[in-house]
Amino acid sequence: MSSAPAPVSAPIPLPVGRLVGVGAIIFFANAALLVLQLVAGRLLSPYIGSSLETWTSIIGVFLAGIALGNAFGGRLADRYPSPKTLAILLGVGVVAALWMLLFPQLLASNGAYKSIPLGPRIPVLAAILCLPAGFVLSLLTPLAIKLGLPDVAHTGRVAGLIFALSTLGCLVGNYVTGFYLIPTFTVNALVLFSAGALVVLAMVALVVVKPSPSAPDAATNGGRTEATDASAGLNPHAFSDIRRAYLIVFLASFCGMTLELTASRVLAQYLGVSLFTWTGIIGVMLAGTALGNFTGGQFADRPKNTLAWLAGAVTFLGTIAVAGVVALVAAYDQDQPVVEHVLGIPAQNWAKYAPLSYEAFEERGDEIRVFIRGEVPELLPKLRIQLLAGVGIGVILGALLGYFVFGSLKRGSAPDPRSVLAATLCAGGAATVFLFVTMALISRYHLFELWDPVVQVLVWTFSMFFLPMFALGMVSPQVIRLAVPDVSQAGAVAGRVYAWSTVGAIVGTFAAGYVLLSAAGMNRTLLAASFVVTVTSLIVAKVWNNNSLLYLFSIVLGGIVGGFILTARTNRDTGIMVESNYYTIKVTRESPFNTRLKLTLDHLVHSSVDPYDPGYLYYHHEHTQMEFLRLARTQTAEPKALVIGGGGYTFPRYALEMMPEAHVDVVEIDPKVTQVARDHLGLRDYPGLQAIHMDGRQFVSEKAAPGSYDLVIQDAVNDLSVPAHLMTKEYNDAVKVSLKPGGAYLLTIIDSIAYGKLWKAAMATLTKTFPAENIVLLTAERPAPAGTAAGDSWDQTRRVLVIYASDKPLDLDKLHGAVVDQLSPGFAAGLAVGTAGGADIRAALPITLSATPLARDGVRIYTAEVPAARLKPYTDREPGVILTDQFCPIDNLMAEVFRQRYK
Template sequence: MSLSSTARPVPLWLLVGLQTAVSAASLTVEIVAGRVLAPHVGMSLYTWTSVIAVVLAGFSAGHWWGGRLAERPAPDALRATGWALIWAALTTAVSISLLHLVATPVLDAVGHPVWGIAILCALVFFLPSYFAGVPAPVLAQIAVTDNARSGQALGAIFAAGAIGAIAGTLLAGFLFISWLGSAGTLAAVTVTYLVTAALCFRLAGRGAWTLPALAGIGAVVLAGVALAAPAPCDRESRYFCIRVLDMSASPDHPVNLMVIDHLGHGMGARDLPQVMFTEHAAMLKALATLRAPHDAFTSYHIGGGSYSVPRALADMGTGEITVAEIDPEVTEVAAEDFWFDPASATIFHEDARRALLTRPDRHYDVILGDAFTDVAVPAHLVTREFFELVRDRLTPDGTYLMNVIDYEDRLDALASIVATLREVFPVVEVWTHAAQPDPGARMVFVVVAGQTPTEAGSLRAPAPDQMVFAALDPAFLTEILSGKGLVLTDDYAPIDRLVGRPD
C-alpha cells in the first residue's frame, strides 16, 4: 500500500531534503569517529580503516532493514523510520560517553592493538551508522510510488544521499570540529536526527507523540552530558587533539609535556632550553650541531611539536631556523606552554614536503625530520622522491637527520628507510641509545644521511640525564637488516605495515 492511498503524496523535494540531511549527519559522525578515537588509539591507517569498515557495515545492515520496512504500508514505514532516527539520535548522543567508558577495558582485554581498535570502533559507532542507514530505502520506495517519473525520483534520492555525504564530510572536516569540537558536532547531529524523525512522524499521520518526544528529550540530555563532560583535549584543532601535561617537580621550575592525540610529542623545561627530555630530541640536537658545517648553520625542521629542538638552536644562536608545522595551533601551544619564541624562526603552517617543494631558492645546512602520525612517519615523507627533494634542498655539505621508531625484533621500517636513503645519499648512518635493548622493545633511532660520515662514533647528551648515543657499526647494521628493506616510493610506501604494532 502506498502513501498516496492513505494520505497526500509526499513532495519529492521533501524526501530529497530528508535524505540529504540524514546522509550529511551520518557522514559527519564518521569523520568525528576518527577524531574521538585518536586520544585513545591514535590517528593511523588502522584507525581510519576500522572507522570506514564499521560505518559501511552499519549502513549496509541499516539499508537491509530499511528495505524490509519499505514493504510495509507507507505510514507504518515512515513511523518505523522515525523511530530508527530517534535511535540514531540516542546512539549518537551517547557515543562519546560510551567511548570513554569502554576504551580502556576493551584495549586492555584485546591482546592485539589493531583488533582492539576495530572492536572499540564497532562497539561505539556501528549502531549510529545502522540506524542512519534505515531511511534511504523507505524514502526511495515512497519517492518511486508517489511520482509518475519513478526513475527520476529514484535517481534524485540516490543523488541526495551522495550530496549529503559530501556536505557532511566537508562540514565536519572544515567547519564543525574546529568550531564546535567533537562533542558539539555530535550534539548537532543528534538534533538533526531528531528533526528528521519528527518530520517522518508528521508525514506518517496520526499517532502517539508521547514516547517519541520522551525519547527525543533523552537524546538531548545525553548529548548535553557529553558536552558537559571534561574534554580529553585542551585544544581540538583541525588536525589534532592537543593536551599539555604539567610534569614539574617544583612549580618554580615548570616542565611540560605535549600530548598530540595519544602520544607524547615533546617535552620542555622553562629554565633548561638546552636540555632535551626525549632520546630522539637529544640525538637530533646533538647530531645537528656535530655535523653542521659551521656554527651559524641554517636548519629546516619537519614538524614542530613542542618546538624543543628549534628553541634550543635559537638559544645557541645558530643561523636561520625554519619550521614546517602543519597545525598552527600546535605552534600556539608551543609559544604559550613551551616557552618557544615564534619570532626566533620562520614558520610555515603547511605540509613540510610542499613547503620544501615550493621554495626551490631556499637551502639548508641541516634538515631534521620529526613528523609522525601515530608511531609512523607519514608515508609521503619516507619515499625516494621525498629524499631526493631533501637532497636538492641541502647545501653541498648538508645533513639530513630523521627520527625513526621501530621494534627491536622487527626493524622492517628502519631497514626500508635505510635502503631508500641509500638510493639517494652516499652515506647513511643509524644512531641510537648505546645500550642493549629489551627483547621486542620499541626503539628510537635517528638516521643520518649526507655526503660524509660523522667524525665521531658516539656522543653524550642530556635526555634529561646524560646518555650515550652511538652509530651502529656498518657491518652490524648490514647484518641486522639483511634480507629486509623495501625501497619506498610515492607509489608504494607501506610504512604503517612495516612499523606494525606489538602483539
C-alpha cells in the same frame, strides 16, 4: 461507460536473475571505485601534498561526482533502461579510470602546475583527476535500480538491495586495497586493475543481464501505463513535495559523514592513528550502512511489521546492554563480595585501578600494566564468566521482553510508513547518544587492555559506531519508497534522492573537517549530529500526534540536552585540551613537583617541555639533532636548519636559545599546534625562527631554495601514523637538492629493530639518493653487541631512531669534537695539549657502545652509531623495500609494530 474499478493485477514477482546480474555489477563496480579513490591520494601527493585539504578535496570531489552521476543517471535510466546502456557506461568508466593513470604523468612531464598557488591547486587537480571516474561510475546505481524494479510495490526492497550491494562493494574494496593491493602492487597497477575489472563487468552486462520484457512499453502513454497508474495507489503516504525527501536524506547523510570523521578523532585518543584504525572505522561505517540499506528496504515495503521489529530489537539490545553493564559494575565494584570471592582478589587492589580516568591511566600506565599482566590473566577467565553470565541473563530477559513488545505491536493496526521513518531517525539519534555510554565504559574500565590491538580496533568501532550507521543506513530506502510515484519515474527519483544524500555527505565532510571538530570539539559534534537526526523526524511526520513517537522523541532529545550540559561542565583543571583539524592536542603537567608540561597529540606523548627552561630537552634524539647543528656551526657562522614537524617546538626553542645566530625554519602542518606552543609551552618569537604552516613535501619541493640548508630534520611522526609521501625516494631527492654540499639529513622514525620493517625500508630507500656508505643509524642508547640473545631489550623495544644521510660520510670524531669545543673550552684546551704529541684523545673515547651518553668535563655527548654488524642479521633476513611514490606501503610495514605494541 462503465464506472467499475480497474481490476487489481497480481503482484509482479521480483526478477531474481536480473537482480543478481545487476547486483553483481554494482558490487564490483563500487569496489573498483573505492580502489580508485584510495589510490588518488597517492597519485596526487607529489603535486599537492597529503594534508587535510588534500584528502577533504579528494573525498569531496568523489562525492560530488557521485551526486552528479546519480542525478543525471536517474534520467538516463528512465529513458534507456537496458543492459546495453549499463555496458556502455562501464566502457566509459574504463576511459575515466585510465585518465587517472594518464593525468599524473602529464603533471610530471612539466612543472606548469607549480604556477597555481597551493590553496586553489589542491581542489583543481583533485577535480581534474577524480571527477570523471566518480561521475561515470555513479551513473550505474539508478540504472541498476530501474532494471531490477518490476513495480512500485518492490521499490524499497530493490533500492535497499542495490544500495547495500554498492556499499558492500566499497567495503570489500576498502579492505582488499588496504591490506593486500597497496602492499603488493604499484599505484599504476591498481588503476589498470580497476580498468580491467570494469571491462569484464561491461561484458557481463551484455551477456548475462537480460532486458526487462516490459521495457519497450515503458515509454508509452507519456511514460505511464495503466498498470503503473494502478500501482500508484499503493503509495498513499507519498510525499506531496519531493523536496522534503531530498532534505531528509541530505540531513541524514550530513550526520553520517560527520559521524565518520569524528570517529577517527575519538579513536585517535585511545588507539592512535594507523591503517588499522582507519580501516576499522571505514569498515564499520560501510558495514552498518549496508545492513541498514537492506533492512530499510525490507521495512519500506512491509510497514505492517516494521515498527514491531524495530521496537522488539531495541528492547532486546537494550536489555542485554543493561545486564552487561550491571555485571561489569558488579565485577569492579569494591563493595561487591563477588570481586573478592569470585575473582579471588582483594577488592581494594582491583578498585585501586579500575575507576581511573583515561588521563590518570596514562599517568600510571606502567604501574597498572604490571598489575594487569601480573594478576589479571589468572583472574580473567572468572571475570569473563561473570560477564558472560550477566549478558546471558540479559539475552534471555531481552528475548522475552522483545517478543512481548513485538507481539503486542504486531497485533495492532499497520503503522504509518512515515511514522516508521520518523522512529528510525529517532533511533539513529538515540544510538549516537548511547555511544557516549559505551565509550565511557570501555575507557573507564580498560576492558580490552589485554586483547590483541587489531581486535581492540574492531571492538571499539563496532561497539560505538555500528548502531548509529545502521539506523542512518535505513533512511534512504524508506525515503525512496515514499518518493517514487510509479515505476516509470523510479530511476529519476532514486537517482535524485541518492544525489541529495551524497550532497549531504559532501557538506558533512567539509563541515566536520574544517569547522565542527576544531570549533565545537568531538563530543559536541557528535551531540549536534544526534540532535539534527532526531529533529529531522519532525519533517517526516507529526510526532506530536503519535504518543509512541512523541515519547521516543522526548527521551532522545532529553539525552542530547543532558549530553550538552555534561560536556559544558567537563572539568578542564587537569590541563589544556584543544581540538584541531588534525589532532586532539593536550597539555598536562607531568608532575605537581616540577614545572614540566607534557604535549600529547592524539595517543602519542609528543614532547616534554619546561616553559621556564628552554635549555631542557627530554628526548635524546633532540640532543642528537642539536649536536649536528653544532657541527654545522663549525663550518658557517650562521647555520641554517629545516625542521619538518614542529610539535612542542622544543628543539627549535633550545637551538635558538643556545645558538642565537642560527636560523631555523619549522614546517608544521597544523597551525593550532604552533599556537599551543606559543600560548602554553614557552615558545616566543625568535629572530631566527620561521614557522610555516603547510605540507612538508610541498615546502621542500617548491619553497625551499636549492642548497640552502646545512641540516634538514624530519620529525613528522605521530605514534603509528607516518606520512607516506615523506618517506619516498622522490621526497629524499628533493631534500638532497635543498641541502648545502656536505649538509646532513636526519630522518626520525619510531620503530623496533627486531620486528620493525620501517627502519629497513627507510635506510634502503635513502641509498637510492645518497651513497650507501653514508647512511647510518644513530642512537643515544647502548646497542647490544652482535650475537646477543634474542631477548635483548634494546632490539625488542620500540624506540625513536635517527637515520643520518648525506653526500659526505659521517665523521663522529669531528661531531663529538665540535660539541666539546663549543660547550667546554677548558676541555678543548686539554684536547689541544693531548694532540700536540700526535695522539688524539678523542679516539679513545668509548662512543659507539657507551652505556650512557659520554660525559667529559661536564659535557654529555649523545650521538652514537649503531654498528653495521649489529644490524646485518636483520637486513639479511629481510632487506628493506624501496619506497617510491608508486609503491609505499607504510601502514603495512608498521603492521607488526601495531600488533606488538601492548605485548
